[in-house]
Amino acid sequence: MSDALKYSLADFFYNDSKNVLDPPSDFEEWMSDPSVRVGFSFYEQKLLAAPRSSTEILSNVDGKKRRVINLMSYNYLGLSTHPEVIEAAIEGLRKYGLGASGAPLLSGTYDLHVEFARQLAAFKGKEDCILYSSGLGGNVGAIQGILRKGDVFIMDEKCHKSLVDGCTLSGAKMLFFNHNNMQNLDDLLAKNKGKRILVAVEGVYSMDGDLVKLPEVVEVCERYPNTAIYIDEAHSTLMFGKNGKGVAEHFNLEDKVGISFGTLSKSFGGVGGFICSNAPIIRYLKGYSSPFHFSCAPSPVVIAGLIKALEVATRDSSLRDKLWENTKYFKERLDGMHLDLGGTESQVIPIIIGASGEMLYSMAASMQTRGLFLQPVDFPAVPAEARRFRISMSAQLTKAEMDEALNIIEDVVARGMREAGLLKT
Amino acid sequence: MTRDEVIAVIKKNILDNLEDLEESSIDPEKSMKDLGANSLDIIEVVSCSMRELNLKIPRTELADVKTIGQLADKFMEQIGK
Ligand SMILES: Cc1ncc(COP(=O)(O)O)c(C=O)c1O
Numbered sequence: 001m002s003d004a005l006k007y008s009l010a011d012f013f014y015n016d017s018k019n020v021l022d023p024p025s026d027f028e029e030w031m032s033d034p035s036v037r038v039g040f041s042f043y044e045q046k047l048l049a050a051p052r053s054s055t056e057i058l059s060n061v062d063g064k065k066r067r068v069i070n071l072m073s074y075n076y077l078g079l080s081t082h083p084e085v086i087e088a089a090i091e092g093l094r095k096y097g098l099g100a101s102g103a104p105l106l107s108g109t110y111d112l113h114v115e116f117a118r119q120l121a122a123f124k125g126k127e128d129c130i131l132y133s134s135g136l137g138g139n140v141g142a143i144q145g146i147l148r149k150g151d152v153f154i155m156d157e158k159c160h161k162s163l164v165d166g167c168t169l170s171g172a173k174m175l176f177f178n179h180n181n182m183q184n185l186d187d188l189l190a191k192n193k194g195k196r197i198l199v200a201v202e203g204v205y206s207m208d209g210d211l212v213k214l215p216e217v218v219e220v221c222e223r224y225p226n227t228a229i230y231i232d233e234a235h236s237t238l239m240f241g242k243n244g245k246g247v248a249e250h251f252n253l254e255d256k257v258g259i260s261f262g263t264l265s266k267s268f269g270g271v272g273g274f275i276c277s278n279a280p281i282i283r284y285l286k287g288y289s290s291p292f293h294f295s296c297a298p299s300p301v302v303i304a305g306l307i308k309a310l311e312v313a314t315r316d317s318s319l320r321d322k323l324w325e326n327t328k329y330f331k332e333r334l335d336g337m338h339l340d341l342g343g344t345e346s347q348v349i350p351i352i353i354g355a356s357g358e359m360l361y362s363m364a365a366s367m368q369t370r371g372l373f374l375q376p377v378d379f380p381a382v383p384a385e386a387r388r389f390r391i392s393m394s395a396q397l398t399k400a401e402m403d404e405a406l407n408i409i410e411d412v413v414a415r416g417m418r419e420a421g422l423l424k425t
Numbered sequence: 426m427t428r429d430e431v432i433a434v435i436k437k438n439i440l441d442n443l444e445d446l447e448e449s450s451i452d453p454e455k456s457m458k459d460l461g462a463n464s465l466d467i468i469e470v471v472s473c474s475m476r477e478l479n480l481k482i483p484r485t486e487l488a489d490v491k492t493i494g495q496l497a498d499k500f501m502e503q504i505g506k
Contacts, residue, residue: 003483006483006485006486007483007484007485008483008484008485010468010484010485011481011483011484013468013472014472014476016476026481157464164465174463174465175463176463176464379484379485380484383488384484384485384488385488
């Protein structure tokens with residue numbers, strides 16, 4: 001294939017092959033192109049140790065085991081590897097075994113699940129909470145469980161795929177407004193006035209690290225009756241707001257949010273998802289939300305660890321304070337290198353390098369060889385002209401780790417972009 | 426194949442994929458978004474049209490396309506090759 005690097009996964013979705021077991025013929029050709037293989041070699045690299053701020057990987061770049069500073073893992077507060085969390089999970093394992101061995105309605109609900117759901121509802125200031133085995137399942141399940149054909153789901157164009165999939169399953173009409181563009185949202189609401197409408201936003205947008213303009217969203221939505229707000233706080237729960245409740249608390253608008261979603265896989269350091277809302281709609285969801293109804297309940301081991309994680313993260317503000325201190329330190333130094341950090345306002349920091357896929361992958365390889373685990377994020381996950389590295393800050397990072405990571409970014413990314421004439425200064 | 430024929434293929438796919446549209450309301454100077462399409466609808470229309478015209482243009486090269494007419498122009502460039 002001549003211009004293989006111009007193609008992406010966005011180009012092979014449709015399959016005209018005769019047999020469903022055969023991928024499209026040009027997909028095979030594309031995947032075997034050497035330049036494409038280099039790109040794909042970055043994916044599914046093996047971590048050989050816990051997702052701490054320093055860890056070990058088996059590199060696909062050169063096949064070697066390597067100690068790396070980890071700017072990838074969503075272990076924002078270090079809870080996945082917190083000693084108290086690990087102890088609690090071990091105790092949970094001893095008492096309950098590995099799995100729940102049942103769907104929640106019949107035999108998968110343990111005292112731990114009920115207790116944790118109660119704690120999460122109280123934490124989010126809502127009446128009730130439903131747990132899911134994955135964050136994706138929570139979003140899919142909430143939207144599919146609540147919306148029906150004839151309803152309208154309006155979401156920010158940067159919202160997560162799980163919301164799209166949930167809407168597809170529900171049969172509701174799916175509309176997107178331009179990112180954080182209130183005029184556009186208002187137009188869509190006006191066109192659908194009178195229908196049952198759910199508007200979805202994210203607290204922190206996952207590829208850009210910027211925040212929802214929640215006060216404006218609330219103001220616009222309040223002009224239209226029967227328009228509810230759904231907020232996905234995957235990247236903000238336990239970190240934003242005075243008590244760490246999320247971006248809705250940060251803006252002091254918790255009571256304006258109808259449904260609050262969170263994942264248990266990021267700041268919480270475990271796996272799973274949850275929805276908090278009023279008690280009647282949670283009860284209704286339990287009857288109609290397939291990922292809840294027709295799937296085994298979350299592992300009691302994980303829930304035991306998560307109960308401790310919630311306690312550790314909320315008994316004082318030390319972990320989130322440390323995260324914000326690290327984020328400030330790191331961001332100031334990246335700014336000093338004149339890198340394009342998009343509009344980040346959070347612990348998710350993109351370094352946007354531009355349109356060149358070749359440059360993206362060669363920089364990723366150089367950084368990894370130098371001991372920094374910072375993966376390339378390519379089209380179609382992000383726009384083709386804004387390929388990037390995406391940093392997840394962590395409260396676990398030490399100053400020495402941050403300084404070494406910054407050195408590597410300076411040497412590889414800032415210098416590379418300067419030499420290519422792509423830096424502002 | 427003429428530009429008008431290409432536009433006819435795109436129009437047909439828009440009508441197949443979007444609800445409540447009259448053929449006469451599809452103006453090539455408009456964007457599909459103006460006609461109420463969401464990003465998934467647009468992918469569907471573009472993919473179906475390319476299949477029908479036996480074209481393959483990388484999605485990265487269609488990023489700056491705004492209107493239906495501009496999409497037809499991109500298709501024409503490829504047909505001319
Ligand atoms: C905004 C957003 N929502 C939902 C999810 C899904 O969460 P999980 O990975 O825990 O399934 C993610 C992460 O992948 C996300 O970034």
